[in-house]
Amino acid sequence: MKALPLSEPVMLVVLSLAEQPRHGYSILKDVERMSSGRVMLSTGTLYGALRRLLAQGWIERFAEDESPRDRRVYRLTSRGRRNLQVEVERMRHLTRLATVRVARREA
């Protein structure tokens, strides 16, 4: 799985979709909210990330009935959710390791 580890913006996009299916603008706003305004994606960056996630099968998109023609909704696939679990586990391991090492250094 060459896509891992995820960069912070892509991780935030995936986390945004882990909660519920969203369309592009909603993802932008959610990423901004989750990072307390620290990560503000441009549309070019967002759609670059979405294209790659689509190509790798992490997410899928569909059209909503009442939405305008160009507005598509993205959701995490089961593969994407599995990969996210792996990534979260990796980060958890890293955090545990860092905590132990820092504590050992301070002691």
Next chain:
Amino acid sequence: MIHLYRCLLHLYPAAYRHEFAGEMALVFLESERVVRRECLATRIVFCARELSGLLSGALREQTRTLVGFYDCVPFGRFDMRPEFRFPRSTVFLMSVILAAVVVAIAKATSIELKYGATLETVWPSLPWFLALMLGLVCLTVVIGWGILFAMRRTGMHRLANLQNGHEQR
């Protein structure tokens, strides 16, 4: 603004444009509508972010279309992180460089005035010199890129192995 955005979308490959351009323009319109109510500084930052995102995205996608993948170009290494700040010394160093350039131009002007007549003999060799310099710069860039690529490959391999081990478990 949206007209400029739509024009710039033409920098993307046709297939990508066909798939995402309408959606991107729609999202841009929604973001712009919100930003329009903000102060001038916020609007400028928004435009700069959108422009840089669009241009870097177009470059990535064009590279992917031409090469088949863009892992060969370590763009990620050069992505400006939101938390990135230039060190304070940058302003000082850039001022020094600017001063040096101005002094060099002044010096060159005085040399030209002093030895203008004899400089005629130098001009024929100048194109060769410039071509040589260009070649050297290209070589340096290729070597630098090769080193960066090799470093990135090494890191990716290790991470890929780690990941595969994880999956096997």
